[in-house]
Amino acid sequence: xxxxLDRIGHAFLGRAVFEDLTLSxxxxxxxxxxxxxxxxxxTVLQIAAGLIDPLRGRVxxxxxxxxxxxxxxxxxxxxxxxxxxxYGLAARGISKAERRAMAERRAAEVGLLxxxxxxxxxxxxxxxxxxxxxxxxxxxxxxxxxxxxxFTAVDVGLRRVLQDLIIAACARDKFSALFVTHDxxxxxRLAHRIVVLSDRQEGIVAERxxxxxxxxxxxxxxxxxxxxWAKDPAFAALFDGDRQ
Amino acid sequence: xxxxxxFLDWVGRYLWSGWAGAAGLFCIAAAWQAGHELYGSFxxxxxxxxxxxxxxxxxxxxxxxxxxxxxxxxxxGFALSVLIGTVAGIAAGYxxxxxxxxRPVVTVILGVPPIAWIVLALIWFGASGGTAVMTVVVASLxxxxxxxxxxxxxxxxxxxxxxxxFDAGPFMRLRTVTVPHMISYLFPAWTTTAGSAWKVTVMAExxxxxxxxxxxxxxxxxxxxxxxxxxxxxxxxxxxxxxxYALLQPIRNRLEQWREAGQPWGVKR
Numbered sequence: 001x002x003x004x005l006d007r008i009g010h011a012f013l014g015r016a017v018f019e020d021l022t023l024s025x026x027x028x029x030x031x032x033x034x035x036x037x038x039x040x041x042x043t044v045l046q047i048a049a050g051l052i053d054p055l056r057g058r059v060x061x062x063x064x065x066x067x068x069x070x071x072x073x074x075x076x077x078x079x080x081x082x083x084x085x086x087y088g089l090a091a092r093g094i095s096k097a098e099r100r101a102m103a104e105r106r107a108a109e110v111g112l113l114x115x116x117x118x119x120x121x122x123x124x125x126x127x128x129x130x131x132x133x134x135x136x137x138x139x140x141x142x143x144x145x146x147x148x149x150x151f152t153a154v155d156v157g158l159r160r161v162l163q164d165l166i167i168a169a170c171a172r173d174k175f176s177a178l179f180v181t182h183d184x185x186x187x188x189r190l191a192h193r194i195v196v197l198s199d200r201q202e203g204i205v206a207e208r209x210x211x212x213x214x215x216x217x218x219x220x221x222x223x224x225x226x227x228x229w230a231k232d233p234a235f236a237a238l239f240d241g242d243r244q
Numbered sequence: 245x246x247x248x249x250x251f252l253d254w255v256g257r258y259l260w261s262g263w264a265g266a267a268g269l270f271c272i273a274a275a276w277q278a279g280h281e282l283y284g285s286f287x288x289x290x291x292x293x294x295x296x297x298x299x300x301x302x303x304x305x306x307x308x309x310x311x312x313x314x315x316x317x318x319x320x321g322f323a324l325s326v327l328i329g330t331v332a333g334i335a336a337g338y339x340x341x342x343x344x345x346x347r348p349v350v351t352v353i354l355g356v357p358p359i360a361w362i363v364l365a366l367i368w369f370g371a372s373g374g375t376a377v378m379t380v381v382v383a384s385l386x387x388x389x390x391x392x393x394x395x396x397x398x399x400x401x402x403x404x405x406x407x408x409x410f411d412a413g414p415f416m417r418l419r420t421v422t423v424p425h426m427i428s429y430l431f432p433a434w435t436t437t438a439g440s441a442w443k444v445t446v447m448a449e450x451x452x453x454x455x456x457x458x459x460x461x462x463x464x465x466x467x468x469x470x471x472x473x474x475x476x477x478x479x480x481x482x483x484x485x486x487x488x489y490a491l492l493q494p495i496r497n498r499l500e501q502w503r504e505a506g507q508p509w510g511v512k513r
Binding site: 049050051065066067068070072074076077078079087088090091092119120122123140146 | 402403405406407408409410411412413416420421424500502505506
């Protein structure tokens with residue numbers, strides 16, 4: 001087990017977001033956390049990543065280091081793409097030459113060109129910025145990566161490319177990942193396991209282990225799975241906009 | 245090598261941009277000349293006459309000493325007010341309680357007219373450089389304070405959370421997330437402080453009879469030596485221009501190159 005969330009609960013200004021949520025993350029496993037918007041997915045991720053403390057319950061982390069890919073790229077506008085990728089390494093006190101080499105290797109892995117590395121975020125396209133953010137997370141060789149709806153703002157074609165990139169990186173670097181998304185097709189495509197968070201403070205209402213490995217499922221099977229789940233009451237909130 | 249060339253490119257471009265500024269200054273000189281031709285030398289000496297007077301004064305040992313004295317006082321006042329104001333502003337920006345406490349204090353300091361500070365400082369320090377330095381510090385401290393406070397208060401908390409997710413310590417977060425953002429708040433405050441430091445120093449020197457350019461100005465006025473008065477004004481303005489465009493602006497320009505990168509083509513140069 002890389003991560004265990006044990007009966008955690010959280011509230012904002014007295015209003016409960018979720019209660020009694022228990023979730024674990026295995027070695028090299030990608031767990032997709034899905035749920036309608038506003039149900040507290042991001043809060044679960046922030047608690048898991050240690051960005052906020054839960055009001056109740058315990059978080060146990062059994063790994064060396066983690067990284068977070070946020071919904072927005074969150075690049076530092078005053079650093080070049082190269083220095084942004086190396087940010088986590090700089091925080092760890094790694095020497096400049098080493099940082100450069102590692103940043104360049106990770107940049108190549110996520111499909112950034114060498115000539116883009118000297119540009120500032122303002123000079124990069126939206127897709128390139130999110131690639132940079134992914135490279136920054138992978139650069140620290142994390143054992144666990146938290147993805148917070150990272151590809152909602154990129155177009156469909158690029159989203160596939162970035163999903164494939166994460167599937168490949170996970171298979172290669174053997175990290176575990178908690179992938180928050182509201183897109184069921186995305187979850188079915190890249191996860192080993194899917195958990196559904198309730199929008200009525202009931203914690204996790206459904207859990208499905210997906211057959212086969214991420215990246216091996218073809219579009220047909222992804223589509224069929226999503227269609228079949230649309231009729232499942234556990235997933236109803238994801239498809240029913242009126243409940244908000 | 246590549247960095248050296250990039251630096252030279254930047255220096256060249258910065259110096260070249262000086263032409264636009266020089267054009268503005270020459271416009272002022274033209275208006276000045278027109279005023280001189282209208283009212284004559286006694287009311288307003290010509291720019292050329294003033295420049296000649298400055299050249300003559302530059303040879304004068306006593307005047308050079310006075311100018312250095314003023315420069316030291318203005319520099320010390322600037323450094324102290326920027327240091328104290330910025331540090332207090334940063335502290336207030338991070339701590340809500342400190343902000344609530346310090347804001348009214350700053351308003352009080354701001355509300356007391358500088359001339360009153362000069363009178364008080366005269367009583368405390370006598371006719372010495374301390375009067376000028378203290379007046380500069382007190383008069384311009386609130387500006388740096390407000391800059392530091394606003395800079396910290398408006399920092400991007402999402403970037404701060406990103407830095408925390410990489411286990412960046414408080415000092416690294418201050419250095420990489422907060423300070424670069426604060427620069428755009430601090431530099432306007434600092435340039436205003438630098439400009440007012442010169443003005444206030446000369447004023448305090450004139451009123452406290454503490455030597456320096458202000459003391460020189462007082463005696464030139466007593467002697468009705470109008471070219472000397474305009475020459476001293478020109479020297480003071482020259483000092484202010486020098487601190488702004490030879491010291492502060494180049495630093496800001498260097499630190500904010502990333503901002504230029506975000507501008508669309510055509511706006512760049």
